Amino acid sequence: MSVVLGLDIGTSGAKAIAMDETGRLLASALVEYPLGSPKPGWAEQDPADWERAAFEALATLASRVDTSRVKGIGLTGQMHGSVFLDAENRVIRPAILWCDQRTAAQCDWITEKVGATRLIEMVSNPALTGFTAPKIIWLRDEEPAHYERTCKVLLPKDYIRFVLTGTYATDVADASGTLLFDVKNRCWHRELMSLLGIDPEWMPPAFEGPEITGHLTAAAAAKTGLPAGIPVVAGGGDQAANGVGCGIVRRGVVSASLGTSGVVFAHAEQVSTDPEGRLHTFCHAVPGAWHIMGVVLSAGGALQWFRNALWQEAWAAAKAEGREIYEEITAAAAGAPAGSEGLLFLPYLTGERTPHKDPFARGAFVGLSLRHDRRYLSRAVLEGVAYAMNDSAVLIRNMGVPVDQVRCSGGGARSRLWRQIMADVIDAPMITINVDEGPAYGAAILAAVASGLYGTVEEACDAIIREVDRVEPDAANQVTYAKWFEAYQALYRALAPEYRRIHGLLD
Numbered sequence: 474m475s476v477v478l479g480l481d482i483g484t485s486g487a488k489a490i491a492m493d494e495t496g497r498l499l500a501s502a503l504v505e506y507p508l509g510s511p512k513p514g515w516a517e518q519d520p521a522d523w524e525r526a527a528f529e530a531l532a533t534l535a536s537r538v539d540t541s542r543v544k545g546i547g548l549t550g551q552m553h554g555s556v557f558l559d560a561e562n563r564v565i566r567p568a569i570l571w572c573d574q575r576t577a578a579q580c581d582w583i584t585e586k587v588g589a590t591r592l593i594e595m596v597s598n599p600a601l602t603g604f605t606a607p608k609i610i611w612l613r614d615e616e617p618a619h620y621e622r623t624c625k626v627l628l629p630k631d632y633i634r635f636v637l638t639g640t641y642a643t644d645v646a647d648a649s650g651t652l653l654f655d656v657k658n659r660c661w662h663r664e665l666m667s668l669l670g671i672d673p674e675w676m677p678p679a680f681e682g683p684e685i686t687g688h689l690t691a692a693a694a695a696k697t698g699l700p701a702g703i704p705v706v707a708g709g710g711d712q713a714a715n716g717v718g719c720g721i722v723r724r725g726v727v728s729a730s731l732g733t734s735g736v737v738f739a740h741a742e743q744v745s746t747d748p749e750g751r752l753h754t755f756c757h758a759v760p761g762a763w764h765i766m767g768v769v770l771s772a773g774g775a776l777q778w779f780r781n782a783l784w785q786e787a788w789a790a791a792k793a794e795g796r797e798i799y800e801e802i803t804a805a806a807a808g809a810p811a812g813s814e815g816l817l818f819l820p821y822l823t824g825e826r827t828p829h830k831d832p833f834a835r836g837a838f839v840g841l842s843l844r845h846d847r848r849y850l851s852r853a854v855l856e857g858v859a860y861a862m863n864d865s866a867v868l869i870r871n872m873g874v875p876v877d878q879v880r881c882s883g884g885g886a887r888s889r890l891w892r893q894i895m896a897d898v899i900d901a902p903m904i905t906i907n908v909d910e911g912p913a914y915g916a917a918i919l920a921a922v923a924s925g926l927y928g929t930v931e932e933a934c935d936a937i938i939r940e941v942d943r944v945e946p947d948a949a950n951q952v953t954y955a956k957w958f959e960a961y962q963a964l965y966r967a968l969a970p971e972y973r974r975i976h977g978l979l980d
Contacts, residue, residue: 548633656744728879754766
């Protein structure tokens, strides 16, 4: 039986999976690497770490499957990151990541240069600190010597594509997150690049998700144990690939990914933009389709911070005894009532993207009283992330895109309590499916289509993906959460001026 591979260059590690043509998972491997923050608000990684991890993960798969049956490799990875290469294809500086917040001034410059309305008309999105174009402008402003050496700018997974195949390429979904891509017409926006002074030759050719972009070189084959010549498929940015992996390929079926960040992702059959740019409109990894997406910068990351900050002793004890600390945190949260008796948590630990576009926003517990113990704090974190995700769901519905069901994925989706809270807040059933391998699985599906194992992405998803569990909204909790969601939204409006003032005080 044929085998396809998916490789995800994530924020915390490289994950590789092998699946057969029925979608059955045959093997997986995860190799972690560090994330650096040399200054407050900065986030960087060394592409050499991605390269090492990718080779190691693929080599692990090669040791576990019949490599003669491998028909293709699909790529995915963290979006928006910038890898700057010189004329000899050497990495010039550490890659600047999606969660990096250093480019607020450059976003302001782009918006002023182009015009806020015109920018959304051109590329369907506003200038945000995480996007690629502001990072290029930051390099010009702050590291001119590095800027002068730059000959190519690649997204994270596309740097690994170059390492594997020797070819420059990207996909239309990942390219949509650069702020340099004509999302409506699925091509680079040369007029905008000219306005910003960015050389169009710096950006690689863009392909549809299930198109072949190159083949595994002999050098890469030697390092992975895979045969040379295996097709490497365009794939998609991690959110588009995760959408494919969850079967978000038709109207009304939405996904909610509770990873480090939180993403609400809806399939769209035509380009539809929020006039204020609060939601992202990108090309989908499905040819001829688009997707609408809201991003919460700290979702599972908020729970991870909470674990690190307030559960250290319990976490150490759990590790020593082989217990899962997140299960203990959510069990504690179950001991508090819906609404946490007025305790609200704003999960803006690294700024926020949707709907606020505010790099200065910060997290907060509001409403603390003597009654609030660790149970209430735990539940408030879960609820705060759900409120943040609902900000996106509300906007998607307001654009006329239905949210009939939500397919949950990511580490946070393993908690039935969190899924119930999400169902109650968003007012839609939360579905789990038969696979939860994240973007790597979607990348493998795209490789299966490119290899001819399926005719279309939709056909592949219909054959492979099945519902496993469903959590329906609780009517009583919905009433409670509707009230507190309004209070949650009001808190941001009240605190927004102070966030910027606090940032100024820090400077």
